[in-house]
Every structure is written in structure tokens, then in C-alpha cells.
Amino acid sequence: MDILDAIHANLLSPAVLFFGLGLVAALTKSDLKFPEPLYVALTIYLLLAIGFKGGVAIAEAGIEKVWLPALAAMALGALIPLWTYPVLRFGGKFSAVDAAAIAAHYGSVSAVTFIAATNYLKAINQPFENYATAFLAVMESPAILVGVVLGKMATKSKGGSDFSSIKTAIHEALFGRSIFLLVGALIVGWLCGKPGMDKVEPFFVTPFQGVLALFLLEMGTVAGRRVGDLKKVGPFLLAFGIVMPLLHGGIGVWLGKVAGLELGGATLMGGLAASASYIAAPAAIRLSLPDANPTFYLTSSLAITFPFNISLGIPIYYEIARWLYR
Amino acid sequence: MDILDAIHANLLSPAVLFFGLGLVAALTKSDLKFPEPLYVALTIYLLLAIGFKGGVAIAEAGIEKVWLPALAAMALGALIPLWTYPVLRFGGKFSAVDAAAIAAHYGSVSAVTFIAATNYLKAINQPFENYATAFLAVMESPAILVGVVLGKMATKSKGGSDFSSIKTAIHEALFGRSIFLLVGALIVGWLCGKPGMDKVEPFFVTPFQGVLALFLLEMGTVAGRRVGDLKKVGPFLLAFGIVMPLLHGGIGVWLGKVAGLELGGATLMGGLAASASYIAAPAAIRLSLPDANPTFYLTSSLAITFPFNISLGIPIYYEIARWLYR
Amino acid sequence: MDILDAIHANLLSPAVLFFGLGLVAALTKSDLKFPEPLYVALTIYLLLAIGFKGGVAIAEAGIEKVWLPALAAMALGALIPLWTYPVLRFGGKFSAVDAAAIAAHYGSVSAVTFIAATNYLKAINQPFENYATAFLAVMESPAILVGVVLGKMATKSKGGSDFSSIKTAIHEALFGRSIFLLVGALIVGWLCGKPGMDKVEPFFVTPFQGVLALFLLEMGTVAGRRVGDLKKVGPFLLAFGIVMPLLHGGIGVWLGKVAGLELGGATLMGGLAASASYIAAPAAIRLSLPDANPTFYLTSSLAITFPFNISLGIPIYYEIARWLYR
């Protein structure tokens, strides 16, 4: 009954419980609403903190340990849309542009899910490679670009204005707020190394878990406000939003093992593969595929896959990893 | 001269001094103004932190220790409006709806006053029951509901639109932002217990006193901007805003003792009874008794009672407790 | 090669690297933008923290140690505009009111530069007088007042409405947000002393360096957005913005030594003299000399002098101090 214990422990962590509290707030129509600047401040903090820590870890581990699994992660991200697209297009009967948009989200990653996974491992005292943040950083963009190309090929006829240029997508995928903060902080951390960490540790590391709990409370209200959209997306997408993470989680863990990671790192790569982006991808897709319907990609990634992953998914990927690493 | 020493020590704490600084800022018309989202962020933090800590404390103490004094606190909150209403109505010549509104505020509680009281006890090394937050949580709503009913009975004739339905009042009193955060965090803390606390302590506990100081600076400017309204409320309400807290403080301490609390816990119950709400109650009252004049209830609770309690009141209630527990 | 090492170490500190990251964000047109309330919150935090710490340091050192160097600092601030004004007026061919405005900025000081300097000294384990914050506090206003008087004398003819009364300037220079917070927190810290510090240390001191790094990221984007204005200000102001800090830095260090400070304190006084205000002074000048062109004073202080000081200037002033204190 190991897996049930794992799930149970995860469900009783402050972060997950606060997420649940946020859901309750939205569903009971409490007037609890985080002001938008607080939301922005929290995302900035979380991305900088995780990026900086990862950069310091790369400096300590040496880039030669990192590049191979990072490359594997990147490839996985780019490939995921190639099979999710037909599943959505032909299995789910979505329009080409909607299928491409959703596929982009599931190939890309969710930083908060990653953070929740590191949190989980820490809570159960499972060591992991700190430089795994590098995988998060490189997995964010490729799938978005692939998805945009898929979507463009399908909607070539339309055009004219520069709405939907691939250039917009590339700029957004590389210089969008979240990827910029993450990669930027990674580089800063890598340049500073340990001495830099000593200075900012009490701000970026010590209170980190508490800030995450606060942020997940907010994410709970955000997801909760979209629960009403679940009816609009239909049963196919509902199932997709849970089955795909399980599949990708398994593939990610396996790939992590193949790429030479330890148990902890492989779990994180599983969580990354399983996660769907709900910040970077929506921004880039809204700008470059404006004809895709946001209700589909946002609801599935934010109101289905994200809650699934942080509550049940992560412990499951961990158990998969334990099974593979026996 | 114990009580003067106690007051002196309290006045020289960073929290109270920063409150004074905020008052000065408002009175000298400095352009110091906290942006509203910062105010919201600080209240969210304080309510979550105090609630979470209280919940963990309940988990450790066991619910069987908490329920009796909590019930006593709740009853006290519900009863206070029953005597403050006639005092205001007949002593102060306030209209029925204004009297009911003010009574609701004084029966309800101020979370920040409670926090300041715990701060004070910590500063003088006086132990107290950490689960006292539960009393704060249960004392917020009952008086508001009682006050709304009193006000409705007085203004029955008017009606029509659903402005002022009791339903609105109940929803606001139970799912309003502040009560929701407090009770929600209490439950989360209670579910997580000590292991959860270990994770978030560096965020929710360690920097807590500093955040409180920052918040009180802001509250000083808010109260200071209402100092001009003191003229509008008249001498009766001025006196009411100081005499009532003293009376209720005494009753609260005594009730705490009767309910089996230690010296510290009784002081906190005194502080709660003495405090007047200026966040939850105004919101609920404005929505359910829109004919009541906000200048009266806001000015008295925010610009008279609140500063009185955090500067002089708390040390006084503590001395009352020491005298009762000799 | 000491000075190159010093600069190198400074450039690799998290604070300076994050500033660079912010510059990159602005120049690559990433959509990274701190919400304005976060900016305000960070400045409030930094000013309160540095002020409070300085106040506690004064309480511990005794006012008799502080007053002489503080007076010297104040005099230096007031005098700087007297020579920078003619340099700008006749060397740079600026209009009288523009010259006065820029002179006011260079006589006044930048709190963030001061903080970065203390950071630098801490990083290289160079002790310094903690009460140096008092110099920061007293140097902010005098130059602004001198500059406004210079500007008024030049533009006497125009007038009429109360736009540009000296009274406005005085109120702004004394009760403006930044000076109010700094001086207020200094007094609060001085009244609380060590016992107060113990309570709020985990909030105001421990995470301080991390918050500074976050803030400098933001300042990087702010400065970066003004890089385009560098063309508008011309080569004279570009040179002025680097040469003047070097000159004033040297004078400040020397004056610090004369006034009896240790090596660390003299470095800080050098940094203060070298720094140009970009918060308090622009506000006061915009209100009291509305005919002066903000592009000149803002671009030079914010996009030239500020980045110069925090990257190269501070280590240079330190080396000057080391040379003087041999």
C-alpha cells in the first residue's frame, strides 16, 4: 500500500492543503481574491528562487553532468506534441488549431508542478539532483514552437496581418516573462555559485516552502474559478488531462533513468513530462494562434492536469520511479 | 508602578512605534501611501500565519482542551451587542440602525489587535495557549449576525430590493475574506500538525513580528487619515470607544479564567473582547445594513478603539489578568 | 591589480548580476515588468530596513559619535550643487533651470547605492560603522533645497500660480515618501534599540540581501527602459555622469577620514557623495521646478550614474579609501 501512503502524505502537506483551500474559496464564492500584483510578485519570486538554486547546483555539479539529461528532456518536450496532436485531432475531434494549441501545452511544462515535486521529495527525504531545474528551463519552449508550427500548417490559408507570425511565437517562447526569469536566474546562480548563494539564501531558500504554500492558495482560487468551464470542455478532454500525464510521467521517469539520473531526478523528469504549461504556453499560444479557443487549453492544463499532478500525480511518478529503480 | 512599566515597554516595541510613525505620516500629509495590493498581501499573510499556527496548536493540544473556552468566547461575542446596543441607542441617542451597526463591531473582534496582544506576551516572556487563535476565529461572526438582526428589526418597514437580506450578512460573515482565511488556515494547520509547521515555519513564523510592524505602519496611516472624522462622531462615541474596551477587556479576562485558561490565554481573551472589528464587520454591515453611517462605526473602531488597544489597552488587560490570577 | 579584483568580485555578486539581468530584460523587450505596487513595496521595505538598522546602531554607538560626521555629510551634500551648477551651466551649456535640477540630483543621494555599498563591504568582510545610515538620511534633502533655490533665482520672472513655490520643495524634501520612511525608521530603531531589533531581525535583516537582489532586477529594467534616452542627453552629460561620481567619491572618502570615520565608513561616505538621487530628487524637482526637463536629470542619475556606481564605482571608492588609510 506504499502508493496510498505516498499520496496521503502529499495530500496533507501545507502546499496541497492550501491549494484545496483556494478551491473551496472559489467554489463557495468567498470574496477572497489575491490582487494581481501579488500573484505576479509570487511568480517572480518562485521562478527566480528555483532558477537561482538550479544555477548554483549546476556550478557545483559541473555542466558536464547536466547536458545529457537536459538534452533528453528537451527532446521529450519537443516530441510530446507530435503524438498528442493526432490523439486530439482524431480521437477528440478537435479542430487542427485547437489540437495544436493543446498539444503545445502538454509538451511544455509547469514550473509550479516542478516545484511541488521537489517539495514532495524533500518532505519524504528523497535526495535529488538540484540541477534538475535546468531540465525545467529547457523544456518550456520547444513544445510551444512545435505546437505553433503544427497550428500554422493547419491554418495557412488565413493570414494577412502579423498576428500570428512564427516570429511572435519565438520571441514569446524565448523572452516571455517566465522563461526569461527562470533562465536568467539560472545563469545568475551559475555565475555566482556558492558564495552568492550564501548571501541570498535566507530570502530565496529558507522561506521558499511557505511562499509556495501561499502561491498554491492563490492557484487554487484561480483553478476553482475555471471549474465551471469543465462542462464546456467535454469528457474527452477531461480524460485526456489525466491519462496523458500518467503516460508522460512514466516516459519521463524512464528517460531520466536512461539519461543517468538518480531516483529523485528521474521522478522530477517524470513530473515535468507529465505537467502541462498554464503560464508560458497560454501567453505564447494566445499571441501566435489567436484562433485557438483558450477555454480548451486553459481549462485542461489549469483545472484538470495541474490539480491532478500536485495531488495524486507526483506521488505516483515517484512510485513508478521506485519500481523502475528497484 | 507595574502597569506603567508594562505600558512603557509596549509603547517602545517596534510594532507600536511603527504604528505611531504611520499616524505621523498621515497627519503631516507625507505622500507615504501603501499601495492597496500590499495592504491586501499583508492581511492575507497575517491571517494565514496566525490561523495556521493556531491550527497546529489545536492539533497538539487536542480539541478537547479548546472547545469549552472557544464556546465561552463565542457566547461573549454574541452577547456584547445586546448591551452595547441600548447604551448607544439611549445613552448616545444614535438611530437604531447606527446603534446596531456599532454594536456589531464591538462584539466582533480585530485580528490585528489579537496579534499585537500575542506579540506583547511574547515580548514580556509570558507564556500563553497558542490555540487561542481558535477564539479569534469563532468570535468574529456571531456579533455581526446579532447586530444585523438588531438592525433589521429596527428598519423592517423599508425593504424591497435584496440589498439588505440577512442572507447577505450570513454569507459575508462566514465566507468574507478575513474569516475565510483565518478559519481555513486554522483547519489546514490542524490537518498538517507539527510536520507541516516545520516546512513553512521560516515563512509563516520567523519573520512574523517584522511583517506585523510593517503592517502597523500602514494601519497607522489608515487610522491617521480618519483622525479628521473624530470631530464628526462626537464626544459620546469617543468615550464609548475607550470605556467599552476596558469593560469588555475585564469581562473577557474573567471569562477566560472561568473557562480554565492560563494567565496568558485569559489576557488574550480580554484583548479579543475589548477589540472592535474594522475589517470583517464593516464589510458585512455595509452590505447588510447600508443605511447605517460608516463614519460612526469605522471611526470609532479604527481611529479610537484600535489605537487605544494596541498602545494602552493590552498592557492593562494583562495587568487585570495578573491581578485576577494572584 | 587589487582594484580589478575588487571590481570583479562586485560584478559577480547576485545583486549586480540581477541588475544586469534586468537591463537585458529591458533591452530584449522581454515582457518582464514588475507591477508598480511591488516596486513600491520593495522600496518601503529597503528604506525601513536600512533606517531601522541605522537607528539601532545609533542607539548603541551613542549620538555623540554620530553627529560630527553627519554634519560633515550634510554640508558636503549642500555644497555639491554649488560647483556642479556652473559646470553644467557653462561647461554643458544647459539652461539655468536644467543645470539647477541636475545639480540637485548629484548633491542628493541614492539610498539603493548606499545599500549596495554596505552589501559590498559585507561581502569582502570589511567592517563599517552601522550608524552610517544617518549620513544617508541627512544628505538627501539639503542639496534638493539648494538646487531649487538656484533654479528659482534663475527663473524668477515666471511665476503666478503656486506651482513652483519653495514651500512645495521644502515639504517634498522633508516629508516625501523616501526621506520620511528613512528618517522615521531611524528614529524608531533608535527608540527601540537592541531589544526591538531582536524581534524584527528575521524580517528586516536576515533576508535583506535577497530582497536587494530582487529590487535591483527591477531597477535594471527601469534603467534599461531609459537607455534609449542616452542619445537625447548628449555626450557632455554622459561624461558628467561618470566623472562627477569619481570626483565626489574621492572627496567623500577624504571627508569621512577627516571626520574620524573608519575605512568602511569613509567608503560609505564616498559612495553617498558619488551617488545621485533618482527617487526623492525627481519628485521634489518635478514639483518645484516643473520647467526643468526630466529627461536630463533622470537619465543621467538613473541610467548613467546609478549603474556606474553599483558596478564599478563602489569598488573604486573602496580602493581610494584603502589608499588613503594606508
Next chain:
Amino acid sequence: MNTYPMKLVTIVCEAYAQDTVTKLLNEVGAHGWTLFAVEGDGSQGKRPADIKEFANIQIEAVVQPEVADKLLERLANDFFPRYAMIAFESEVRVLRREKF
């Protein structure tokens, strides 16, 4: 481009009134609204927007003329006596008549 006349009704009021006002908008037949936080000064004194709870909001709705009439009437009768509030209407022109 053909444009069609509509009324823009602007309401500035204390934030507490938000739910009741948007409910009223639905009732009288508005198909949308836009809302933002503001500071203000008026007969009931300054509203400095320092605390969320005492802040002001501005609500704007583009509606058909009949709807504007109904809306203003309801505001005058039920809301003006109770809340710190102003409301005014102006003429605007829109493209998609059917949307409003």
C-alpha cells in the same frame, strides 16, 4: 463602417456596492460591463483607496437606450440614497449592434 448609437452608463461608487450593481446590470438587460478601481473625492469625502474595503470602483456598461433609462431609474431609487455614488450617461457608437 456602419456604427450604431448606444448609451454608455458610467457609475462611480464605493467598492462594497460592486455585487449589487453588477446584479442590477444583469437584471435590467446589460450584456456586459467593465470595472476598475479608482480613487475619488465627492460629497461624502475623499476615498483614498488605501484599504480595499473602503475603496471606490468605476463601472462602465454600453447598453441600449431603453436599458440605460431603466438602469438610471433603479440607481436613483435604490442606490443613491444608500451609497456614495455618482452615475451619468453619454452617447457612444458601436459596430456590432447585436452585441449590446
Next chain:
Amino acid sequence: MNTYPMKLVTIVCEAYAQDTVTKLLNEVGAHGWTLFAVEGDGSQGKRPADIKEFANIQIEAVVQPEVADKLLERLANDFFPRYAMIAFESEVRVLRREKF
């Protein structure tokens, strides 16, 4: 419902001008105003609203026609030369004439 014609004067300007503009509103006889922070672009360049100190605000006042005239005149003479600013007026209709 009887409605009465009034002028809505809208001013967009740098935040520094807030105090002097609201003072001017009082002087010329406005009985209230509403204000909020905005971003903008104009002849004096982008104002990204990143720093409170360099931000823009929009001020709106519903006033009687004579007041609008006086207000615009004072803005044109004293404010336009000094501040990054635009101002315009439009026709609105209100319910409670005496309030404005």
C-alpha cells in the same frame, strides 16, 4: 427620469501633477473627481508606469459647462506648457443636477 446635461472633463497627465490638478479642480468649482493610474504613450514618449514616481494618472470630473470652460482655460495656460498632459471634454447627462 429627467436627466440634465453636464460636461465630463478628462485629464491624462503625469502623476506628479496630481496635487496641483485636484487643487485646480476645487478652485474652479468642481464638486468631485475620480482618479486612477494609467499607462500611456504620447508626444513626450512612453510612460510605462513601472515606477510610481514616473507614472500617469487619469482624472475625470463631471462639472457644469461654465466650470468646464474655466478648467480647460486654466489647464491650457498653466499646465500644458509644464506637464506631459492631455485634456478633453464630452457631453454627459446626470440625474441629480444639484450634485455637480
Next chain:
Amino acid sequence: MNTYPMKLVTIVCEAYAQDTVTKLLNEVGAHGWTLFAVEGDGSQGKRPADIKEFANIQIEAVVQPEVADKLLERLANDFFPRYAMIAFESEVRVLRREKF
């Protein structure tokens, strides 16, 4: 004071459209714009402004009548089908004709 008639075009849309809309404003010949974050409700559902990424903005531009026409036409053709958005124009009067 001489005032001159201009059009005020108001656009409420999802924040993602900001860059393309301001670009369009430049293209059609607007000389400035003002922008702020709003919440809203409309045919595409509530936009609660909780996350920056899904928020609404309101953009206002004072322009010459021809520019307003061009602007509305482009909005109707290229933007309305793609974005959650409304747009409307109204008459305003300004002082410095040459500025707009």
C-alpha cells in the same frame, strides 16, 4: 477657449491583445493612447483579472474622425473575430487640435 471636435475610441480587450492593438493605433495614425487594467464581463464570460495573463485592459485614444473610422474598420475585420473585445467611439472636444 476654442475647442475642436475629435473622436475618443475606447477598446476593452484581453491583455494579450495589447501589443497588436497599440501597433494598430500607430499604423492608423493615432498620436497617443492611454491604457489601464480592468475587470469585465461579456459574451465570453467573466474576466476576473486574477492572473495577469488572463486579464482585461481598456485602451483609450483621442483621434481625428478619419483615424477613428480606419481604426474601427481594422478592429472589426482583424480583431473582433479573434479576441474577447469591444470597441466604441464618442465625441469629445480638445484644445490643441494639432496634438491629435
